[in-house]
Amino acid sequence: MLGAAPTVIHVVERQMKVPIAVLATDLDGTLIPNLDESLEVEALSKLSTLIVDAGLKLLFVTGRSYSLTIDAIEQFRLPPPDAILCDVGSCLMERAGDQGYGISEVYQAAMTNNLQGWTHARICEGVRSAGLPLELQDATRQTNAKCSFYFDGPDLSLIEKRTSEWIADQGAPLQMVISVDPIDSRGLLDLLPKGVNKAFGLHWWRESQGFDHKQIVFAGDSGNDTAAMVSGVRSIVVANAADSLIQAARHHHRDSGDLVLAKRNATCGVLDGLRHFLDL
Numbered sequence: 001m002l003g004a005a006p007t008v009i010h011v012v013e014r015q016m017k018v019p020i021a022v023l024a025t026d027l028d029g030t031l032i033p034n035l036d037e038s039l040e041v042e043a044l045s046k047l048s049t050l051i052v053d054a055g056l057k058l059l060f061v062t063g064r065s066y067s068l069t070i071d072a073i074e075q076f077r078l079p080p081p082d083a084i085l086c087d088v089g090s091c092l093m094e095r096a097g098d099q100g101y102g103i104s105e106v107y108q109a110a111m112t113n114n115l116q117g118w119t120h121a122r123i124c125e126g127v128r129s130a131g132l133p134l135e136l137q138d139a140t141r142q143t144n145a146k147c148s149f150y151f152d153g154p155d156l157s158l159i160e161k162r163t164s165e166w167i168a169d170q171g172a173p174l175q176m177v178i179s180v181d182p183i184d185s186r187g188l189l190d191l192l193p194k195g196v197n198k199a200f201g202l203h204w205w206r207e208s209q210g211f212d213h214k215q216i217v218f219a220g221d222s223g224n225d226t227a228a229m230v231s232g233v234r235s236i237v238v239a240n241a242a243d244s245l246i247q248a249a250r251h252h253h254r255d256s257g258d259l260v261l262a263k264r265n266a267t268c269g270v271l272d273g274l275r276h277f278l279d280l
Contacts, residue, residue: 018214020234020277023051024059024202025270027069029221030238031060032076033267040267047271048079054278059205061085061198063224066093066101067140088177088224089201090146090192107204111145114193116173123147123174123191130166133159134189145196151187153180159187177224199227206233214258217277219270220245234258236273240265 025031031047033040051058058081062069066086072078084093084101092107124147127134134149141148151159160178167174177190206216213232220229221241229235229245230252237249239262246261253259260276262269 018212020054020056020217020274021211021215022057022059022206022209023217023219023270023274024061024228024233025219026198026221026225027060027062027064027072027078029240030219030225030266031078031270032072034265035076037265040265043268043271044076044078047267047274050271050274050278050280051079057082057209059083059085059202061089061202061218061220061225061228063088065141065143066091083205085198085201085205087141087143087146088190088192089196089198091143092201092205106208107201108144110204111143111193111196114173114196115145118172118174120144120147123172126166126170126172127191130162132162132166134163145193147191149189149191151189153185153187156180156187159189163189163191197227198224199231202228202233203231217274219273221266234277236260236262236270236277238262238264238266238269238273240269 033044035041058079060069060081062085064072064086066084069084069086073080080095082095086093090111092104093101094104096102120142124136127149133155134151137148137150156178163176167176173194174191175194177192179188180186181188202218206213214234216233217236218228218233219236219238221238223242223244226245226248229237229249235249235253235258237246237259249259260273262272264272
């Protein structure tokens with residue numbers, strides 16, 4: 001049995017005027033517990049109960065593919081979300097009763113519209129024709145609106161430069177998300193419709209469901225959560241978050257009372273932050 005949750009650091013404590021209706025959360029480093037940490041595992045159980053008791057909608061906002069998100073739900077026994085914004089915001093999966101989840105055709109159409117005729121096949125052919133040293137990732141990591149590639153990690157600067165030049169030369173409505181896997185040092189590059197990210201997906205889903213910004217609490221830990229965290233929603237930054245995210249969240253929220261900087265990591269931090277916003 002856990003004792004009272006540690007006090008969280010927040011900018012300003014005040015009575016919230018708009019009740020919380022949604023918890024939107026990143027997965028890795030945020031909602032997913034470290035299975036070697038019993039407090040995080042227990043916090044997940046408490047968090048699942050709190051979501052149900054408070055009648056909240058649950059939205060996963062993750063860079064994982066849909067299949068990897070389902071793997072995480074099963075492996076870590078995560079509470080089933082009402083919807084999943086996966087593949088860095090390029091795909092929306094909605095709960096379809098007992099049939100699991102189905103792709104949102106309306107959201108898919110929005111992605112297609114943003115691509116302005118640049119299909120997955122056209123992007124891949126363009127990359128090949130340009131001689132960019134990129135290797136297409138397997139099919140489970142692709143969507144109609146996201147092309148994902150591998151490259152040699154040490155070549156990050158070169159790949160970033162050449163890909164940027166190719167996008168500009170083609171006038172393509174694309175943006176890239178580029179990084180190096182810290183475990184195997186393999187380079188990862190996603191080509192997405194310009195302007196599409198976690199914030200875009202969160203905003204689109206919020207409007208489709210008729211929620212106000214302030215009814216949503218978003219929890220995250222890394223740089224790709226920044227756009228969502230400064231999009232007007234309330235925010236929880238877990239203690240293990242990147243410094244860049246902490247600083248961006250502080251700067252954006254200032255003394256609004258809409259930010260919780262949790263003292264605990266990952267799942268525990270999400271639980272503490274949600275308790276604060278629910279005034280528990």
